[in-house]
Amino acid sequence: MSQYSKDLNCVNCPFKLSLFQHLSKEELTYLDENRYEVHFNTGETIFKQGGALTHIASLTRGLFKIYLEDKNKNNLLLRLLKPTELVGGPGFMVDSRHHFSVTALENSTVCFVDIKAFEEIIRQNSDFALQFIGYLNAIHINIYDKLISLTHKNMHGRVADTLIYLSKNIYESSNFETPLSRQDLADLSSLAKESFIRILKEFKDSGMIHFEGNSFHIKNHEALQKISQIS
Amino acid sequence: MSQYSKDLNCVNCPFKLSLFQHLSKEELTYLDENRYEVHFNTGETIFKQGGALTHIASLTRGLFKIYLEDKNKNNLLLRLLKPTELVGGPGFMVDSRHHFSVTALENSTVCFVDIKAFEEIIRQNSDFALQFIGYLNAIHINIYDKLISLTHKNMHGRVADTLIYLSKNIYESSNFETPLSRQDLADLSSLAKESFIRILKEFKDSGMIHFEGNSFHIKNHEALQKISQIS
DNA sequence: ATACTCACATGATATATATCATGCATGAAT
DNA sequence: ATTCATGCATGATATATATCATGTGAGTAT
CATH class of the missing domain: 1.10.10.10 (Winged helix-like DNA-binding domain superfamily/Winged helix DNA-binding domain)
Incomplete structure (x- = not known):
């Protein structure tokens, strides 16, 4: 289904994010050693709600939808994901599960970073940790807007x-x-x-x-x- | 309206949270020096949506409601806050504003911690930073449940x-x-x-x-x- | 005692929204 | 060429939910 490759031309792929600009060369190299790239075709799923959270993903090409699945198989589409955005998953540091599903709307390329490596970087670099907290909070704020829009x-x-x-x-x-x-x-x-x-x-x-x-x-x-x- | 006091009997107030158990004695002392206690009467507001985020709060006694206000003055009640819970505010590391309001449902006691001191602790203690990220994510997961409940x-x-x-x-x-x-x-x-x-x-x-x-x-x-x- | 709020309650009605049925294209499979 | 599936579209209808009007009782002030 998907092509796995360690494409060295894409060495900068997860680092385009402003989030990663606070990392040192050593830290970037460390992340680089613990990432890999995957190609997805339209309709394929990269994260499945309920599944194990082993990696975070950075979208380098294409478009994804992030959505919640309820018991009756009705979906609530939370947001779209475009390059170059990160998708972590709120199960990080909680239950190591995915709480939403993510599927490709186009042929896309994704960079996966091992969650333990990511955790290690947060542990090492407090600036990065704070930036990441800001990133999480910004998403949180957007959900409030969505809540108001959908309910009021x-x-x-x-x-x-x-x-x-x-x-x-x-x-x-x-x-x-x-x-x-x-x-x-x-x-x-x-x-x-x-x-x-x-x-x-x-x-x-x-x-x-x-x-x-x-x-x-x-x-x-x-x-x-x-x-x-x-x- | 409210009684300000630096009550030394309450020296442990924000530290009952499991979140704070990873801090050293020095870090706890540092937080203690940058906190103060306030009493609120029923109906009084501790955080106002749109206002400046200067402190995070730990509820030591009483009950609060956390809610979003929309343009038409209709409220969406997000959740209640009881002892001993923390309420940060997603404006932290984003825009330093409050994105919801918090008001007392009973006569209550709140411990405010300076946001800069809190940030400093996160910067110093990576274990604490990770625990805090987990805390934020757990709230995030609960909002997904709420979204499904309210919309589906x-x-x-x-x-x-x-x-x-x-x-x-x-x-x-x-x-x-x-x-x-x-x-x-x-x-x-x-x-x-x-x-x-x-x-x-x-x-x-x-x-x-x-x-x-x-x-x-x-x-x-x-x-x-x-x-x-x-x- | 009387008036006056205010929160809770309930029936009647209006409105917003979903569901059902159907049709119409387009592209794929036979 | 014909069937078949699929996504888009639209009208008719049913249902869920909000709004409006009104009533009731407890507490408070006059």
């Missing part, structure tokens, strides 16, 4: 939030083509697929956005923002 | 989850009296107050629980668990 906003506000998220945080453009299905987009908004599609059509009819298949164009960001606010 | 469960399941949370995590008893108002309980379940009251009555009529005012008795834990599961 109506359908229109949630769809607006999803479109804003994709445009601003992921694609950084008013035009984007996404491999996310309508079901994925609905899971990102905690809506039924049909409901999401309906609101999307409303937004299109009102002229705020345009889309054709999976190509989207945000025509009026302010209007979307306003809907996100009032809903 | 119906009213019955959410009320059941709230009752289970109070009985199991907070009061550790099938019988408890709580200072939480019906509105608080609804905010904890992301429901309208009236909806919460109705489900509560249903549960009472079916014999699963009993309550009178704010005194609750969980008569059938298994039934509640089942409702939490299937809903």
Whole structure:
């Protein structure tokens, strides 16, 4: 399924993150010795909820979705992961299990770092430890926004939030083509697929956005923002 | 409003936490020199969302609610805080702001530790840093449960989850009296107050629980668990 | 004693959202 | 070429949930 390789051309792969800029040459070398690269095809899973947490991952190419699976096989899509982002897993220093699943939306390349090596670096470098705590807290803050969006906003506000998220945080453009299905987009908004599609059509009819298949164009960001606010 | 005191009888106050057991005598003394104790009356606020994060707090006596405030002044109650728990704030190492509010539900005593002193301890003691990361991650995992409960469960399941949370995590008893108002309980379940009251009555009529005012008795834990599961 | 809050409670109604059924494309398999 | 599966779309309907109006009782002030 996946190609394993220790690609030396990618020696800098996990180090592009600002998080890693506080490490010494020795520490980077140590991490380099305890990492390996894997290629994933669309639809393949890199972390499975409930599985053992043995590595953290840095995405070097492609796109992933991070999502929670509930007992009824309904997914709640937490966020997308794009290069060059880290995905650790909150089971670190807790129960060494994964608490969400991560799967590839495109053909992607991932750099895995052994969790024990990562722990060792945190132990050695207190600056890095503090930066990592900041990184965890930033994610934490984003979840609060998501909680408010999903529990206190109506359908229109949630769809607006999803479109804003994709445009601003992921694609950084008013035009984007996404491999996310309508079901994925609905899971990102905690809506039924049909409901999401309906609101999307409303937004299109009102002229705020345009889309054709999976190509989207945000025509009026302010209007979307306003809907996100009032809903 | 509040009585400030440096109570030497409470010299051990923030150190009861398992988190602090990895610290040396010198480190504990250092923290002790940078902490102070405050008494709060019911309804008073210790952290205000948006305010500056200058201290972390350890609750030594009483009960607090931690909640998010949205633009429409609706609250989402995240969790309760009881002795002896720590409340940091995810703004630490991010933007030095509070991202939730914390107010007293009873007359309470809080121990504040200067955030810079806390940071210094993390910097000095890597074991402590790792334990703290574990502490943050455990909270993170709980938020995932809350996300699933609030977005993927119906009213019955959410009320059941709230009752289970109070009985199991907070009061550790099938019988408890709580200072939480019906509105608080609804905010904890992301429901309208009236909806919460109705489900509560249903549960009472079916014999699963009993309550009178704010005194609750969980008569059938298994039934509640089942409702939490299937809903 | 009377008025006045305020939290809790409950019925009636409105609204938001999900579900069900169906159709329509597109691409893959036979 | 025909069938088949799959994702997108849309209308009709059912259900879940919020809102509105109102009532009741306990505590407090006048």
